[in-house]
Amino acid sequence: MAKYHRIIMNGESYYREYRYGSDSYGEMLSEEELVHMLLEEVVDEEIEISEREIESALRRIPDREDRYLLQNYIRCLERVGRE
Missing domain, CATH: 1.20.5 (Single alpha-helices involved in coiled-coils or other helix-helix interfaces)
Incomplete structure (x- = not known):
């Protein structure tokens, strides 16, 4: 799983994927974007309960x-x- 660095600018939190092997960063994401992306990766199935x-x-x-x-x-x- 990817590792991310949290960057705080003007009181707002942003996240960038940090690639240890190449010592480089991915694109900057808001917390909402990162959570959405991570959930898409790990949620295998949606189950609705009635x-x-x-x-x-x-x-x-x-x-x-x-x-x-x-x-x-x-x-x-x-x-x-x-x-």
């Missing part, structure tokens, strides 16, 4: 204990997601 579909799937689980276990697990994930 609460309605999850609730429907939970209701179709015949075993009450399995259903209860999954409901608790989902609540735990929701709490972790809010932290």
